[in-house]
Amino acid sequence: MPGPFAGFKWLALINDWSVFAEGFVQTILLSALGLTLALGLGIFFGLLGTSHVKLFKLLNRVYVEFIQNTPLVIQIFFLYHGLPHLGIMLPVFVVGVLGVGVYHGAYIAEVIRAGVESVPRGQLEAAYSQGFSYWGAMIHIVLPQAKRISYPPLTNQAVNLIKNTSVLAMVAGGELMYHADSWSSNNLYYGPSYVVTGLLYLSLCFPLASFAKRMERKLEVSS
Numbered sequence: 001m002p003g004p005f006a007g008f009k010w011l012a013l014i015n016d017w018s019v020f021a022e023g024f025v026q027t028i029l030l031s032a033l034g035l036t037l038a039l040g041l042g043i044f045f046g047l048l049g050t051s052h053v054k055l056f057k058l059l060n061r062v063y064v065e066f067i068q069n070t071p072l073v074i075q076i077f078f079l080y081h082g083l084p085h086l087g088i089m090l091p092v093f094v095v096g097v098l099g100v101g102v103y104h105g106a107y108i109a110e111v112i113r114a115g116v117e118s119v120p121r122g123q124l125e126a127a128y129s130q131g132f133s134y135w136g137a138m139i140h141i142v143l144p145q146a147k148r149i150s151y152p153p154l155t156n157q158a159v160n161l162i163k164n165t166s167v168l169a170m171v172a173g174g175e176l177m178y179h180a181d182s183w184s185s186n187n188l189y190y191g192p193s194y195v196v197t198g199l200l201y202l203s204l205c206f207p208l209a210s211f212a213k214r215m216e217r218k219l220e221v222s223s
Helices: 007-015 017-050 054-068 072-086 092-118 121-129 134-171 176-187 190-222
Strands: none
Touching: 007 017, 007 176, 007 190, 017 054, 017 092, 017 134, 017 176, 017 190, 054 092, 072 092, 072 134, 092 134, 121 134, 134 176, 134 190, 176 190
16 A cells, blocks of 8 residues: 555646645735735734723723634634625635734734833833824834834744634635645645645745744844
């Protein structure tokens, strides 16, 4: 009986390489758009969390606590299966972008909040004395200083987001994991399929993870 990594299985994968290439490209697009959404939500809700307005802080905590304490797969299932019952039909790609974007936006919000709070309070007060509004001071004075501290954890969130796109395979999301599952379920060549899929994810995540480690070392040296 041939093993899970028999040579003819690898040849079959090479012949059908376009299947994996299509999923890989889809994963990159999904990750890029999801990360853009996550950064937008993270910055917005992170700044709300640093505000002295109680309503803003409440909005931050509701969003962060709800998203962080419910599984991503449940959120994806709600978007894919629940919204149609409310009359909202979304393409599965949009479901993926919204799912990973909203989920990681909550974690990025905490990164941004911690980064902003690490900047001395005097910087914000000095900005006020120069006529800046709260949002103007945040955008032009505080955030540029906070970003140096926030870069490493933000990069780690980008890595996690890329890996979490694989959850979309459960709703036929069309990304890399879905294509790998579909291809291998047709011929039972699971060994080569998952090895190659893991390596493709590694090719995206390892450079980002290495960058995050370099940033952390630079912060340790400069501190």
